[in-house]
Amino acid sequence: MQADSVAGKSLTLVISIMCFLACLTAGTVYLINKSASAWLRNIATEVTVQIEPAERMEDTDSLAKAVKEYVERESGIVSARVLSISESSSLLEPWLGVNSKLLATQLPRLIAVQLHPRISPDLRDLEARLGAHFPRVAIDDHRQWQDQIRTVTHSFALGGIAILFLVGAATTAIIISATYSAMASNHEIVEVLNFVGATDRFIAHEFEKHFLRLGVRAGVVGAASAMAVFSVMPLLVEFLGSGTLTNAELKRFIGNGMLDSYGYIVLLMIVIIITLLCVLTSRFGVFRILHNQL
Amino acid sequence: MIRLENVTLGYGEGTVILQDINFHLRPGSFHFLTGPSGSGKTTLMRLMFLSIEPTDGKIKIFDREVKRIRATARARLRRRIGIVFQDFRLLDHLTTWQNVALPLRVNGEKVSRYKADVTDMLTWVGLGNRMHQYPPFLSGGEKQRAAIARAVIHQPELLLADEPTGSVDPKMAHRLLRLFVELNRFGTSVVIATHDHQLIQHYQDMCEHKAPRLELHEGHVHIV
Structure with missing residues (x-):
């Protein structure tokens, strides 16, 4: 399949969107986790x-x-x-x-x-002694808050992982379908390669190269789009006319909305995973098709 | 080299193309496969280069029974065979040079090792000035010569050529035949499917002996 053909362009676009969604999800979970960790660190002391x-x-x-x-x-x-x-x-x-x-x-x-x-002092003992010396005094060590923050963070992380799995599954399904279609439309080429002695590994490698290029291209486009969204997120919220409360809550939730260097590494990992998914899925797809053709 | 024992091939319900075929091609032999159009020459060639399997009977190539050969071994076996298709089967997205180099590339050889060989071969078949052209821009005769160059570039042990001179003028046909004879002298077994009697006669003139003919008639092979 030629990358510049209509089918090739459509496939690149779909994988780019998948990568964009995966990066957006992973980036948001990372921001929430980072923000919650900072919050937990602060209130723990x-x-x-x-x-x-x-x-x-x-x-x-x-x-x-x-x-x-x-x-x-x-x-x-x-x-x-x-x-x-x-x-x-x-x-x-x-x-x-x-x-x-x-x-x-x-x-x-x-x-x-x-x-x-x-x-750290024994807070239960301190509370008991304060109660003995002074009336109407209590200590709040924010434990309930910490538990709630952890629960919320874990829920978001699990939700994010579930979305990533779904995106991964959808990407795999798309690549399988594209591999079958590419094999069908290039049937004559595969046949000639077979006749000149190409092994299944050689043919699969030829397809892999195509899907590697596609995965890298789509991954970079998807990740760059997600980065752009993260960069304009604070401006976007403000532009949409959010109030002070929304801004305060959003900041508490995802910080300033900008990714740090580790956040970019997370996005890079997503690009690598999507590319690997494209390459490996096409590889196994080709092997399976060739095996069934025997 | 190739042994066919009681080979029968049929399509669908009861249509028999080849029936009870028996012959043995020895290493270094030169055969013409003849017969009228539709007699099953191409089908027999396809059986010999492992493109299809017989309905019945046994085919042995390089002392290995075809039915028992696994995919990877089958691919390695095909590298020992050169094939010229009647319809050329050049890959349109590769240049003529890349098409000819394909068997060597598939074999994992380095470009630096075969670069000059491919260029020389293309020059020899008269395509020296067309090597960077893509097949859709070649004439029928040029395509045929490129297909032959691809089939012989890796000096196969067995060459199967289906109507290899069908699209070239008599002068080029003789030149190509000389190439096949040269290959045969270096040990390649050659089977040429053709109904060009001039070509068969020319072989006799060139080698001063007749090449054995496998004559296909109504599904049976007679060795003449």
Whole structure:
């Protein structure tokens, strides 16, 4: 099959689209995983002490200050900082809007505690001691968040792998069909090659060379298109008129949407896999057809 | 070299093309295969170059029974045979030079080793100035000469030529026959299917003896 023929061009286009979808999926899973890992790393060394508000705000403030000083004396604590009312309200702003400042006074006061990355204190013991010394105090170590993030990340990774498998299966089916069609349309050539003593391996190799060129060409086009999408992703979201909340959520989910060098290696791997799939599928297809012709 | 024992070939329901064929071609022999059009000359040639298998009987080539030869061994066996097809069977996407070099390329030989041989062969058959042309741009006679060059380039042990001079003028036919005779002198067994009696006569003039003829008639072979 000539690469420049209509059938050859159509096949290249279809494999390019397959490679594009595979790269898009792999790239997105990579971004989510990278973003989640960074998030998990951050929150693993951070806990929040929550203090239920008292009747009077001044009481809550003095309690928060005392708790902060107590926590700072503990070993394994790098720093502790009481979040101001405005800081707490800004955390709620994406969900509750600008009126959240009023509500923040009714919510627990928060102390952001930075843990030592290697010498972590016994948080259960610390919570028990805080409870014995101070009223209405609790520690949130974000474990529930971490579990949820891991679950979501794993779900996306599994979904991504499933999509990659489907793309791989579709690509294989397309190449099998193209190999049969190429063998049929080049029947006379195959016959002459047989008559001059070509082995099945030689004939399969001739087809392999064709599908290798096709795989590389389609892979590069597909991967380059996916890279272009990743490059314009932040602009695209903004252009489509997303709000602050969407932007914040998207950033939390996939970071800035740009791939780093490892991300590009992932895309390169996809190109290699797609090319190998093209080459090996055509090879086994030719062997099978020639075997059946005997 | 080739032994056919009780070979029968039929198509469909009861149409028998060849019936109970028995002959033995010895190494270094030269045979003409003759018979009227439609007598089964091409079919017999196809049996001998392993393109088809007989309905019944046994074919042995190079002391190996054809039915028992596996695909890879069959391919290696074909490299010992040179074939000239009646319809040339040149590959249109390859140049004349590449077509002639095909058996050597298939055999895994390096271009540097056979480059000069292919060029010399093409010059010898009068295609020195046409070697970079593609087959669709060659005349019938040129195609035939290219097909012959391809069949003999690797100096096969057995040459099977189906009407090899059908599309060339008598002068070129004699030149090609001389090529076949030369190959035969170097040990190649030759079978030429033809109904060109002038060619057979010319062989007799050239070699001062008659070549044995396998005459096909109503599905049977008679050695004359």
